[in-house]
Amino acid sequence: MSHYTTTGLEHRKIGFWTFIGSECMLFGSLIATYLIYKGKSLVGPLPHEAWTDPATGHVYKAILNIPVTSMSAFSLLMSSVAMVLAYEAVKHKGDGTRSGIWASSKLWLWATIALGTTFLGFQSFEFTSFVREGLTMRRNLFGSTFFTLTGFHGAHVTVGVLWLISMLSIDYKRGLTPKDAPTLDICALYWHFVDVVWIAIFTLVYLIQ
Amino acid sequence: MTSDHGHDAAAGGHAQGHAEHHGPTTKTYLVVAAVLTLITAVEVYVYYTPFRHSPAFVPTLLVMSALKFFTVVGFYMHLKYDHKLFRTLFGGPFLIAIGTIIALIFLFSRPRA
Amino acid sequence: MATIASAPPYAASATTLNEESGFMGWLTTVDHKKIGQLYLYTALMFFLVGGIEASIMRYQLMKPNMHAVSAEMFNQLFTMHGTTMVFLVIMPLSAAFFNFLIPLQIGARDVAFPRLNAFSYWVYLLGGLFITAPIFFKTAPNGGWFGYAPLTTGQFSPGPNIDFWVVGIQILGVASLAAGFNFITTIINMRAPGMTLMRMPVFTWMSFVVQFLVVLAFPVITIALVFLLFDRIFGTNFYNIQASADPLLWQHLFWVFGHPEVYILILPAFGLVSEVLPAHSGKPLFGYPVVVYSGIVIGFLGFGVWAHHMFAVGMGPIADAVFSMTTMLIAIPTGVKIFNWIFTMWGGNLRFNTAMLFAIALVGEFTIGGISGIMHSSPPSDLQQTDTYFIVAHFHYVLYGGAILGIFAGIYHYFPKIFGHMMDEKLGKWHFWINLIGLNLTFFPMHFAGLLGMSRRIYTYDSGQGFDSFNMMSSIGTAILLVGAIIFAYNFITSRKNGAVAPANPWDAGTLEWSIPSPPPEYNFAEIPTVTSRYPLWDLQHPERTGEIPHSGPEAGKIAEAHSVPVHVESETRTARQLGIPMPIPTLKPFFAALLMSVMISGFLVHKDVSEKLGLVLLIGGGIAFAATMLSWLFSPLEPEH
Numbered sequence: 001m002s003h004y005t006t007t008g009l010e011h012r013k014i015g016f017w018t019f020i021g022s023e024c025m026l027f028g029s030l031i032a033t034y035l036i037y038k039g040k041s042l043v044g045p046l047p048h049e050a051w052t053d054p055a056t057g058h059v060y061k062a063i064l065n066i067p068v069t070s071m072s073a074f075s076l077l078m079s080s081v082a083m084v085l086a087y088e089a090v091k092h093k094g095d096g097t098r099s100g101i102w103a104s105s106k107l108w109l110w111a112t113i114a115l116g117t118t119f120l121g122f123q124s125f126e127f128t129s130f131v132r133e134g135l136t137m138r139r140n141l142f143g144s145t146f147f148t149l150t151g152f153h154g155a156h157v158t159v160g161v162l163w164l165i166s167m168l169s170i171d172y173k174r175g176l177t178p179k180d181a182p183t184l185d186i187c188a189l190y191w192h193f194v195d196v197v198w199i200a201i202f203t204l205v206y207l208i209q
Numbered sequence: 210m211t212s213d214h215g216h217d218a219a220a221g222g223h224a225q226g227h228a229e230h231h232g233p234t235t236k237t238y239l240v241v242a243a244v245l246t247l248i249t250a251v252e253v254y255v256y257y258t259p260f261r262h263s264p265a266f267v268p269t270l271l272v273m274s275a276l277k278f279f280t281v282v283g284f285y286m287h288l289k290y291d292h293k294l295f296r297t298l299f300g301g302p303f304l305i306a307i308g309t310i311i312a313l314i315f316l317f318s319r320p321r322a
Numbered sequence: 323m324a325t326i327a328s329a330p331p332y333a334a335s336a337t338t339l340n341e342e343s344g345f346m347g348w349l350t351t352v353d354h355k356k357i358g359q360l361y362l363y364t365a366l367m368f369f370l371v372g373g374i375e376a377s378i379m380r381y382q383l384m385k386p387n388m389h390a391v392s393a394e395m396f397n398q399l400f401t402m403h404g405t406t407m408v409f410l411v412i413m414p415l416s417a418a419f420f421n422f423l424i425p426l427q428i429g430a431r432d433v434a435f436p437r438l439n440a441f442s443y444w445v446y447l448l449g450g451l452f453i454t455a456p457i458f459f460k461t462a463p464n465g466g467w468f469g470y471a472p473l474t475t476g477q478f479s480p481g482p483n484i485d486f487w488v489v490g491i492q493i494l495g496v497a498s499l500a501a502g503f504n505f506i507t508t509i510i511n512m513r514a515p516g517m518t519l520m521r522m523p524v525f526t527w528m529s530f531v532v533q534f535l536v537v538l539a540f541p542v543i544t545i546a547l548v549f550l551l552f553d554r555i556f557g558t559n560f561y562n563i564q565a566s567a568d569p570l571l572w573q574h575l576f577w578v579f580g581h582p583e584v585y586i587l588i589l590p591a592f593g594l595v596s597e598v599l600p601a602h603s604g605k606p607l608f609g610y611p612v613v614v615y616s617g618i619v620i621g622f623l624g625f626g627v628w629a630h631h632m633f634a635v636g637m638g639p640i641a642d643a644v645f646s647m648t649t650m651l652i653a654i655p656t657g658v659k660i661f662n663w664i665f666t667m668w669g670g671n672l673r674f675n676t677a678m679l680f681a682i683a684l685v686g687e688f689t690i691g692g693i694s695g696i697m698h699s700s701p702p703s704d705l706q707q708t709d710t711y712f713i714v715a716h717f718h719y720v721l722y723g724g725a726i727l728g729i730f731a732g733i734y735h736y737f738p739k740i741f742g743h744m745m746d747e748k749l750g751k752w753h754f755w756i757n758l759i760g761l762n763l764t765f766f767p768m769h770f771a772g773l774l775g776m777s778r779r780i781y782t783y784d785s786g787q788g789f790d791s792f793n794m795m796s797s798i799g800t801a802i803l804l805v806g807a808i809i810f811a812y813n814f815i816t817s818r819k820n821g822a823v824a825p826a827n828p829w830d831a832g833t834l835e836w837s838i839p840s841p842p843p844e845y846n847f848a849e850i851p852t853v854t855s856r857y858p859l860w861d862l863q864h865p866e867r868t869g870e871i872p873h874s875g876p877e878a879g880k881i882a883e884a885h886s887v888p889v890h891v892e893s894e895t896r897t898a899r900q901l902g903i904p905m906p907i908p909t910l911k912p913f914f915a916a917l918l919m920s921v922m923i924s925g926f927l928v929h930k931d932v933s934e935k936l937g938l939v940l941l942i943g944g945g946i947a948f949a950a951t952m953l954s955w956l957f958s959p960l961e962p963e964h
Contacts, residue, residue: 015507021298025306025538041566070249196277
């Protein structure tokens with residue numbers, strides 16, 4: 001838009017950073033609740049320790065799968081790298097400063113989408129295996145807080161993937177140009193934010209006992 | 210309105226040129242990616258060592274996690290290079306969120322009769 | 323640059339090819355001034371609903387052992403009275419002023435995202451209807467306006483009542499959040515050249531603080547409501563005590579939102595009064611920077627006082643002491659504002675018209691509520707007062723004596739700017755005095771009833787406890803308030819068309835919104851002026867008033883740029899099209915997006931209370947249709963290509 005702005009910055013970017021600030025409180029409430037209820041569950045399965053059902057004698061293993069989640073956390077982290085390279089490719093399209101794979105916005109958008117989808121794949125694998133092992137949202141406080149927190153994050157990733165797909169389809173339809181960089185920038189901000197939330201969740205939920 | 214567009218493009222071009230001088234390059238992004246990978250590897254590694262039972266385990270993990278958090282925010286979200294307004298718009302709410310989380314954890318950590 | 327004696331004929335020329343008229347005009351509008359009017363009309367309608375709910379309660383409580391309504395109905399009435407007044411009246415009345423005034427005060431042609439603005443309004447309207455409708459079927463929410471869980475969980479409130487509340491508040495939250503992002507961006511990025519932060523009118527400043535409170539507080543209630551919704555629908559355990567959930571989780575999350583919410587309600591009124599008092603005192607606001615900074619401090623501290631609503635639950639001495647101290651601290655910036663307003667009037671040339679009377683009344687009445695607030699910032703005294711009518715008296719002095727009086731001051735002050743006609747002063751003064759008597763007669767006796775031990779939310783009471791006469795007084799006071807409301811409604815409705823024609827600046831005020839015709843043309847400013855002062859119009863017309871203010875006075879060097887336009891009184895009567903100003907295209911998309919989003923969210927309620935299948939259809943179908951509408955919205959241009 002060609003309108004005068006006080007700061008010389010885009011409306012959308014200012015509005016979007018405000019939205020991200022707001023999201024800090026959203027995930028902050030979810031994380032705080034998870035931590036408050038940590039270790040308060042009356043029955044298993046539990047995240048970090050085995051639990052024996054006193055009635056049946058059934059032993060529930062510690063349910064969190066660190067190797068699998070490490071891989072999914074890593075794929076989301078790497079998707080951020082792909083995202084920033086996609087943004088750079090669009091921003092510098094045609095100015096001759098990027099060449100080869102560094103100039104291919106389609107490649108890096110595809111990579112971001114693939115890595116994001118990988119994360120979602122891991123998450124659905126995790127959720128279904130947890131349910132199979134007897135952990136549901138209704139089972140205990142851990143189940144309620146865990147599925148809600150990670151589910152909210154997963155929903156954010158899903159929206160991000162759909163957003164990226166729409167950007168990629170524009171790229172195929174008419175090609176993204178430096179004029180589209182501000183639009184892609186906002187998408188990228190969202191994607192990176194979703195990534196940093198997972199950085200916090202990975203440590204607070206999975207690694208710390 | 211064409212002149213307006215022209216003016217805008219010129220201003221945008223200037224801003225971009227400005228960022229180019231101080232902003233990160235592809236190499237920076239790849240170095241950052243390597244650092245992030247390294248920290249993640251260390252995080253997962255220490256989880257499987259006896260260090261896990263040390264009282265320093267939780268603070269160490271929190272520091273590494275914060276390091277990753279601010280690296281992504283600073284470099285990939287460009288907050289290190291961008292207009293200071295964005296730092297304020299993110300930093301203020303972030304601090305209020307952290308403060309609220311800490312206060313809530315404190316309030317719920319007291320055993321009640 | 324002379325003041326215009328009579329308003330130019332905008333009504334006739336306002337409609338352009340760009341704009342629909344009539345009903346479709348309202349449905350498709352993206353003009354911040356029209357959206358502001360929609361907020362105003364809608365919130366006043368809900369004010370009537372909330373007032374009738376209060377009146378029925380006061381009738382029930384007029385005498386001991388009355389049975390005018392059932393106990394269950396009484397629960398629904400007090401829940402809906404609180405919910406309505408907080409979410410459907412005071413917040414949207416403030417939003418009416420945000421919409422109408424912020425762009426005019428900062429010298430902009432609209433808000434940053436005009437279509438998102440329309441979306442916010444429609445979401446508010448639909449959410450408001452959603453949460454209000456059930457009272458006519460006796461299934462209204464009945465868990466109190468702060469809906470304490472576990473009382474509101476499925477185990478103790480199995481009916482659909484609470485579902486309407488949960489889903490309705492969730493919908494309303496979306497409206498507030500979207501508006502928050504919009505106004506923050508508008509204030510940061512759409513100020514006219516020279517309009518530095520420290521030259522912004524105080525109303526815009528207070529609104530700015532409020533928007534940050536909104537975008538940071540509403541996510542917390544959103545999450546608390548999601549937990550409650552999941553508990554009720556999917557059987558999760560967030561508030562399930564049998565699964566060792568903590569009964570205080572809801573209380574903490576609610577008040578982390580709820581206390582900033584109190585400032586969300588009061589700060590816009592403070593802003594309005596800070597416009598009204600200087601204009602009618604003929605003096606700049608005393609200590610402008612202090613008023614601004616104290617507003618910011620109130621905003622920050624507002625996130626650190628929430629647990630003072632919970633002294634009675636036994637949080638332990640440390641938490642009690644900390645929250646008691648932060649609460650006493652927040653009284654300082656609030657008290658500072660009171661003194662600023664008093665010193666603004668001191669030595670001024672006071673004009674006692676209705677707007678000014680309401681503003682002065684706010685200073686006094688709010689102080690009463692503020693002082694009783696300091697009384698229960700002390701946990702031992704709060705233990706005596708909590709959940710009694712003393713608390714009811716306190717927050718009605720703050721919200722009626724503060725927020726509502728401030729908003730009335732704003733309505734009388736800005737009516738000429740909004741509608742181009744003056745309100746009737748004689749009726750206004752009747753309204754004011756009746757309102758003042760009714761307000762004090764209704765709420766002051768509640769202090770005594772409360773200290774004698776009368777619980778809030780009590781359905782009825784036995785004689786002989788000393789409550790009788792205080793309750794009778796409160797009920798008579800409510801009847802008096804109703805008379806005042808009728809006078810106001812008559813004045814409001816008739817003055818819109820028949821009031822004296824308003825000039826551009828009927829009050830001889832100093833801020834930018836008074837430099838353009840009343841009502842403003844669709845484009846607001848034909849030429850965006852360069853601002854060099856806090857009171858640019860007074861620089862032109864009353865230089866003696868502004869001589870000593872820093873950040874004021876013409877900065878000869880800066881304004882000398884060739885294309886900059888000095889502040890001037892505009893008398894432009896042409897349309898945006900004639901002037902070549904691009905205006906946003908009216909569109910139905912925000913309305914449909916709001917409708918589909920509300921349908922989608924209401925799927926939760928249908929899923930639980932009507933039919934699981936139909937609920938899923940609404941959730942998924944509504945979600946897809948909403949996403950499709952959003953896509954088509956995002957890919958359509960805001961303004962015609964030019």
